[in-house]
Amino acid sequence: MSVRQQAYAALRICYFNGIMPLWRSPLLIGAVFLTPFSFLFFLYVIAPRALFPFGVVGGVLFTALFTGNGMLNDAAYLRLERQLQQVFVASPVRPLAFLIGMALSELAFALPAMVLFLGILLWVHPFSALGLAALVGVVLLTWLMACTLGFFVSTLFQQLREIWPIGTLIFSSLSVLPPVFYPATAIPAPYQWVAFLAPSTFAAQLADRVVGLGGGITTSVPAFNGPLFDLLGLAALTLLLASAATYFSRWRES
Amino acid sequence: MAALEARALTKLYHGRRGTVRALDQVDLDIPKGELFAFLGRNGAGKTTFIKVAATLLLPTSGEVRLFGEDVVAHPEAVRPLIALVPQEGRPFFHMTPREHVYEYLRVRGASAESAGARTSEVITAMGLTPFENEPSYRLSGGVQQRTLVAMILATEAPFLFLDEPTLGMDPFGRRQVWEVIRRAVRKGSTVLLTTHYLDEAEQLAQELAVIDSGKVLYRGAPEALKSTVKREVRLQFSGGFTAKELAEYGQVIQDRNRLVLLTMRSRVRELTDRALERGGEVTVGPVTLEEAFLELVGRGIEEEQ
Structure with a gap:
């Protein structure tokens, strides 16, 4: 199959694994909305109003990050419970096309919530079209990073029940603890570096900066203090995880 | 190729x-x-x-x-x-x-x-x-x-x-x-x-x-696998015989509540008459692939042991 046909296969997988179930059970969208909105509501009630836009950006990123949890569970379900990954391995579909198709289907689930959060953000904190385009770029990189991580981790397990808590553990650690819903500067200065252990910190800082919220960690090294550093960090981690997902994942078991 | x-x-x-x-x-x-x-x-x-x-x-x-x-x-x-x-x-x-x-x-x-x-x-x-x-x-x-x-x-x-x-x-x-x-x-x-x-x-x-x-x-x-079975016919008994009694006539296979005997054609009349006299039921047929499989794999297991 040519590259064009592989791309088409990915879109087809997105259609029947993402859009089709969503169309038939629209309530599934509610499950995606619920957690980030709860966090946002919580912030709205207890935090100073100035921090609310950070929470809204956090909602967008949380939704993008949790596509990874969906990917982890979906990929494991298709491989272990339905044995359907075997059907795709024994076919001309390349691992990357399958991975992209699955990731796009997770994006389809997340998209309505993301659009709503973006709408709220534009309402409470208007910013430029360029900022919006940059934010969309950050969200797409975050989605790609989360999905490749989810797919990679899913291949390491042989039991579905082991995977459920792992997904919650990984993606909650990436989206709730790090400065996703709040500015990194809220962390006491001596411990701010710890935030960079989470790849989501790069995404959150970059997102906050491109929409003009600021709030990024300032270090004594000027090169580490701008959006370029965040972008490079996020892109490098995404590339690393995408490589791991495509090369080390057990498309063919050993 | x-x-x-x-x-x-x-x-x-x-x-x-x-x-x-x-x-x-x-x-x-x-x-x-x-x-x-x-x-x-x-x-x-x-x-x-x-x-x-x-x-x-x-x-x-x-x-x-x-x-x-x-x-x-x-x-x-x-x-x-x-x-x-x-x-x-x-x-x-x-x-x-x-x-x-x-x-x-x-x-x-x-x-x-x-x-x-x-x-x-x-x-x-x-x-x-x-x-x-x-x-x-x-x-x-x-x-x-x-x-x-x-x-x-x-x-x-x-x-x-x-x-x-x-x-x-x-x-x-x-x-x-x-x-x-x-x-x-x-x-x-x-x-x-x-x-x-x-x-x-x-x-x-x-x-x-x-x-x-x-x-x-x-x-x-x-067909060739079936022909490897050394017995000619398959008798299936529901009652009439115990497995021990049948063992002297050939190979006995327990199939749920029935007994399957693989034996030679010459023993059929004797065995069917006795089974019917004892109130049992018996069906006679050719050896199937299942028996050939069981015999072959059974032999493999015995050799392994």
């Missing part, structure tokens, strides 16, 4: 309880355009062989070639030529049988027109028309399995791996699947089928191999 050639194929699984030799120096050729059955007990190595040959699993050593392509070194060259019904696979819960077949064909690169035509053809041939627009969560297990088989057979791939394709189907469903498999072979596909239904292997396969503990014990035609 053989469609599939395996040479010294070995697969070891290392676990906490030691190493399991799932495939042990397996040599096997499957001729092009043939329906070949793989028989064996649970855990004999059938599925491992299929997984290796279908590029799902790396072998520990040895070689497999599919249409001349090295399965281990060049899986990308092999994958467009194959399709697989996995063991105990289940379809997507939200999709209908028609959507499964059509979407899978489209993903594999078929045009809309060709996918539509092949979907209609296979849905009809497999008897799925009454369920074609029902989501699979509403379908029985047998119909779900038929959906999965339809999806794979519709590909008309040159090599089809069918790992227990009729598991859980009723006799009507099985026969419909058999017919579509036969049609695929007539169209030129080579089929490797594993099954625990020996009547299925007898009905479909031109050749078969019996595998046990990772070793091929037999390879040849089903």
